Each structure stands twice: as C-alpha cells, then as structure tokens.
Amino acid sequence: MLMIAVCTFQSLQLFAAEAPVADWQRTLVVVELAGGNDGLNMVIPYADPLYYSDRPTIAVPKDQVLRLSGTLGLNPAMKPLLSSWSGGDLAFVLGAGYPDPNRSHFRSIDIWNTASNSDQYLQSGWISRLFDQDHPPASNIADSFIIGENHDGPLAGPNMRNIALNSIGGFVREAHILAGVHVGSSDSGPLAYLDAVATDTRSAAARLAILQNKLPHFATKFPATPFGRQVELAAELLGAGATVPVIKLTLRGFDTHGGERLVQDHLLAELSGALASFRSAMIERGLWKNLLVMTYSEFGRRVRENFSKGTDHGTAAPMLIMGGMVKGGFYGEEPSLSNLDHGDLKFTTDYRDVYQTIASRFWMMDNGNAIERALGRNYPQLDFLPQ
Amino acid sequence: MKRFLVICATLLIPAAAAWSLDQADADHLLLRTGFGAPISSEQMLFPLSKAAAVDELLSSVRSTPVTSLPVWANRPPLLPPRQTKGENPNAIIAARLHYNAELNAQDKQLQAWTIREILSTDSPLTEKMVLFWQNHFTSSFMKVRSPLLLLRQDLLIRKYAFGNYREFLHAIAKDPAMIIYLDNETNRKGNANENFAREVMELFTLGVGHYTEADVKAAARAFTGWRVNPGSGKFFFDARQHDNGQKTFLGKTGNWNGDDIINIILQQKQASLFIVEQMWRQFISPTPDLKTVELLASRFRESNYDIKSLLRDILTSDEFWAAQNRGNLVKSPIDLLAGTIRTLDISGFNTDKNDERVAAVSAELGEPLFNPLSVKGWPYDTGWIHSNTLLRRDEVVGYLFREFVRVNGSQLSWAARKALRSSVMSLSYELE
Helix, strand or coil, rough: CCCHHHHHHHHHHHHHCCCCCCCCCCCCEEEEEEEEHHHHHHHCCCCCCHHHCCCEEEEEEEEHEEECCCCCCCCCHHHHHHHHHHHHEEEEEEEEEECCCCCCCHHHHHHHHHHHCCCCCCCCCCHHHHHHHCCCCCCCCCCEEEEEEEEEECCCCCCCCCEEECHHHHHHHHHHHHHCCCCCCCHHHHHHHHHHHHHHHHHHHHHHHHHHHHHCCCCCCCCHHHHHHHHHHHHHHHHCCCCCCCEEEEECCCCCCCCHHHHHHHHHHHHHHHHHHHHHHHCCCCCHHHHEEECCCCCCCCCCCCCCCCCCCCCCEEEEEEEEECCCCEECCCCCCCCCCCCCCCCCHHHHHHHHHHHHHHHCCCCCHHHHHHHHCCCCCCCCCCC | CHHHHHHHHCCCHHHHHEECCCHHHHHHHHHHHHHHHCHHHHHHHHHCCCHHHHHHHHCCCCCCCCCCCHHHHCCCCCCCCCCCCCCCCCCCHHHHHHHHHHHHHHHHHHHHHHHHHHCCCCCCCHHHHHHHHHHHHHCHHHHHCHHHHHHHHHHHHHHHHCCCCHHHHHHHHHHHHHHHHHHHHCCCCCCCCCHHHHHHHHHHHCCCCCCCCCHHHHHHHHCCCCECCCCCCCEEECHHHHHCEEEEEEEEECCCEEEEEEEEHHHHHHHHHHHHHHHHHHHHHCCCCCCHHHHHHHHHHCCCCHHHHHHHHHHHHHHHHHHHCCCCCCCCHHHHHHHHHHHHCCCCCCCCHHHHHHHHHHHCCCCCCCCCCCCCCCCHHHHCCCCHHHHHHHHHHHHHHHHHHHHCCCCCCCCHHHHHHHCCHHHHEEEC
C-alpha cells in the first residue's frame, strides 16, 4: 500500500517536472583551507616587481615559480597539480572576496559559509539553503559527508543530514552498538538534537554497511598525510558507489603570522599531492566527470610581509577549482598590488559568483528561482563550467 | 513564594532547613560545578540551602593542584638543538628528532596529569574553572611547542581562576605561552604583529563590533616588546622593540603600553558584559538573558571584577536553578568521561595508563587538552555532537559501565544504579 502511494507520488512529480531537474549524481568536494590561506604565495604574480619588494624574505623567487601564464604562476609546492593544469581541468578564480572585508577568522569564515554580506548575520550555510529550495533525494546515504574536522560550515542547517565520519568500517561497527539505544522523547532542545543525529547516523550506517563490500581498489596511491587520508576516504566512498551531493574536507594551519614559507609550502604540498591523487583515482574509476573540487579560506593575507617572516590577516585570495567538467584557466582579474585598501588587496570577484556558478551549472538547480531565494539574489556566473 | 519566606522568618525557622536541596538540586549543582555527581558529594550538600551549598563549594576551592606535577615541571625549558659549525649534519637531524619526541612525550604527560587531577581532586569546581579559562584564554601545544610553558600557564590560571579578573588579564597578557601562541614574540616597533591585539579584544574581552581596525593597530603597537626569554621561559620587556609613540585607542590618546590597553579595555562596560555572558553559557544556558546579564555585570564591576563574587551571583541566581535550565547543555567530552568515571567511582581506575587513555579518547571526541583547534577554543553544547562523535561517546560510556560491572562483579551499587538511571536512555546521559 505504502509502495503504491510512493510510486504514484513519484510519477506525479515526474510528469509535473517541466523545468530542468537538478543533477544529484554530481558531488562537490569542498575543501576548507582553515586559518587564512595566503593567496599571493599560492598563485604568484611573479611578473610584478611589487610582489618582490613587499615580500623581501618570503616571496617565491622568480626562477622557482611554476609559470602558468606570462604574469601568474604556482608555488613550487603545488607541482603535483601541473598535470591537472596541462589536462585543462584546473582553474583559479582570482581575487575572490567581498565588500567591506572582515579580518576576524571566525566572522569571516561565517561570511563565506553562509554567503552573507559583511554586515549580515545568517544562521544557515549556503549549501543547506540551496538544498532547502531543491532537496537532493532522500534515498542518498546522506546530504553530505564531513571528513577530517567536524565543521558543518556551508552545510549547517536544520534540514541537513550531515554525516561526519573518519572511516567506513569504524562507523558501521560503532553504529551497530548505537542501534540498540533508546532515545528520549523530546520535541526540542539538545535531546531532540541528539535524537535526530542518532537517527541519521543509524540510517547512514545501514547503507554504508552495504557499501563496505564494494570498496574499490585504486591503482593510484594516496599520500600518507592527514589530508591525503581524508581524500582517500572520500575517494573510497565515491568509488564504492555512494551518491552524495557534497563532501567537505578541511586542511588547517594557514594562519601564518610567522615563518610562513615553511608552514604554507608544506600545507600546499599536502593539498596538491592529495588532490592530484584524488583526480587520478577518480579518472581511473570513470567518476571524474561528475566531480568538482572547490577550495575556500576565510581570507587571504596582507600584501607586505611582517617582521616574523609571515603575513597578517588580509582580504581577497584565489579559489582553486578542479574537476572533470572544468574548463581550466584563470577566471576573474588578479588584484592590483599598488591599488590597495589599507595594505590589503581589493577583491575583484565576489565569492558568491562561484557559489552561483556551482548551483546553476554543476548541480543544475536552475528551476524556478531556487538559487535567488537561497543566496538572496542572483550573482554573475563564471565560465569555469560550461553553460 | 514571597509569603512562604515571610512565614519562615516569623516562625524563626532557619531558612536553610526550609530550603534544603533535594536530590535533583544537588545533582544539578554538582554536574554544573564539577564532574558527575558522586553520592559522597551529594550527601554533603543535602542538609544545606542552595545559597549555603554554593558557599560551601566556593569556600573550599583550591588554587593549586592536589597531585604532584610532572617530573620536568621544575627543569628549565627544553631548547631546540642548534647546528654548530663543522658538525655532522646527521647529528643535528638526530638531535631534532630526539627533541621533538621529548616534547611530544611531555605533552602526553601533561594531558594525563590533567586527567589525574580532574579525577582525583576534592575541588572539581577548580578544574571546571581551569577548563573554562583555558577555553577562554586559549593556547595550544601545536603552536607553543612547550609543555612546560603550558603547565606554567595552567598553574597561573589556577592561581587567578577565582581571583580578580583585572589582575588575571594583566597576568595572562604577560604569560609566555600566550605571548608565543598569539605571536607577540615578534610584535616589534615599526613592524607590528596584530594577532595578540586582535584576539585580546575579539575573544578575550570585548567581542566583535566593539572596536575598530584602527584600535587593533594601536593596541598592537602598545604591546610591542612584550617578549619571552628563551632560556628561562619567562616574560621580559624588550624596551628596544617597544613603540613609544602616541596611540589612539578606543578614543583615548597617549603613549600607551600593554597594561594601559588592558586598563582602557576594562573601562568599557562591554568588558564586564562579555565575560558575564561567557560564564552564563558555561554555567546556565546557551541563551544569556540580557537583562540579568546587565545586572550581574554591574555587580561584577562594583566588586572590582572579583570572579568568585560573580560566580556566587551566577550560581545563586534564579536562572541557574530554573527548571528549563537543567539538563539543557550537552556535556563536553571531559565532562562525559570524567563525570561517568567519578560518579561510578570505578575502583582501581586511576592508573597512569588510564589517564593517558582518557586524554586520548577526549581528543578523539573533539577535546584534545592543551590543543584546541583554534583560538576560538572548544566546541560548545550541540557543537560537540556529530554522527562520528555521538557513536564514539556512546561506545565509550558503554565501555565504562562494563568496566564497572567487571570490577564490581554483578553487584550494582547505589552509585551505579543512580548513574544508570540517568543513562537508561543512553543519550540523555550526554546532558548535564
């Protein structure tokens, strides 16, 4: 009886759907570069003499920059990503930021996570608001997997089934114990919250248990770094056939007030090595075309280095975008090093242009005005994804 | 309510007897001010009124640890090995590996020491407050790389945890672990590092929106030259690196130094509101009532920032005891672990190995001691709960109960029955 009801409902929906349907076979991999990643030492304006005069000790010497164009190049630690660049599926959105920038870690990451204006306080994440408008199928294991650090960020919202996990086997094993637990009856408050998380967890674990038998064996090797392991788990989930619209990963440590080169180069190497393996493993399984990787950070850093061979909190920075559908290259305009705002870069691309592009061209959420309702308005789209 | 009070007074019945705690009151007070609710502690509180129970707790708080410090506590700081001319390059690599291994071992010992202190102290409120202040004035081993300086900071926090907030702020701003953690070591004249100045206002005293970027820059200049002597690991003022220029900070202009900055901050009413709200979130609920906060803050200012008076006001407030503010906060991992162990009073649990294991599990659950993820500190309330941490919390509590049954045979003591009662619905055990 129930089955029939469900079938009818679905067929009705099918017939009613004239607008294009969102593509929930696709997975966005969001990578938070926590701490404030110094964009100028990631995508380097090596042709600009100001870059070298402002950063006498921490600039990457010209002959070490991995040149991608006549003016811009990569930090040498990002060498593993050169194959993606030459393969045409790596892009950088330049000068991403927002008006009236906030230089507090926490406030600024909230702004990026919620897609708010600088003076606007929103409670829910931008992805969760998009999914409120056009929800991914309930048949998915989860609305997102969160790997590495337990930060919902863009996924925070009352209707999201976010599943945080560190390994598939451990999760399934521990959930087996939780299955026998009685849950208190409460309509609101923390107990209701615990109850909801427990319910989602049990349901995800039941479905992960099935995937456990289908774990892929990749020819690609993943780096034995903390971030490499996060990416490997993401690849295992996808390789085993998990359909999930978002996977969130975190790489922390970018708050380089001192000794920046040592720390940031190490992190960029960790990031690049892991992402290069991810790309190769996903190409191996024929999944790359359905994937998009996006990095973001709360802010870039001050143009001039400080006395500690580091940089203080700044503003705009590039976002790394890669994936099977991506048209590689640079998007947006590199911010000027001479026309500054109190020593900081003036942003050239609103970060929400990237969100709009992903919603519209990756998830294909163009029906009605779902995106406008979620983001507050429509933002311009960028061409790193085809229309 | 009022009439009842009047009757009590006229009949000369001592208010304390009329208002003595019931079991739920005692549990609430103990859970909020300590770890778990062991029967022995409850029985001590039963005959008392709420105010007397709070006074009893506050009168016996410690400001020094009960357990002995790690063996390296009185040694000088470990210094990173330096390469000397003509030395075999492999020797320096080996020395650095050895140095890092020693630091990591000390870090583990420091965490285990904290667990032992929490599990064995007769003043759990001290440990609650130490964790509160460590979460407020954050520092992390990852950045500071010195368990010794973090231990010294811990002892400093104990000293001031219930003391004068003004003196505490001045002391913590000169604390070597703090100076290293927030990069003041390299905050120098003509080349300020703003990290400490910003966080002092944003996270320690005022909150976002109560200062400008120009105030951050001015404060950073005032703190220039506040440094750490590497050999002794002590604070020193490096006059050559101090900026003696005029600074305009929060509307006041002068040749300010760091102490002036703290004093100017404390002239702001917002400074008292901010810390009262933080304490409210720790002890009462996630949603501070602004009117009551105003009142508490004005009494806090009148007391010249006496932390113990503020805590007494909070613990005796109607809001603290209100029904809707009981069992309304998700336990932190340390609360969950130490609370379960203390309530069950698992005999023979206090071993070095178990101290290390508890610290390791706490880290897995999101609370690595002396290593908060960011300067913002630990998660809070439902922020502790994710699918993976919920699973692990459930598993660990189950393990502790089985351990209890193993040690005590099948006999369930009163304490265990009580603990089980609050955990029949295992999830509700998560709440305070």
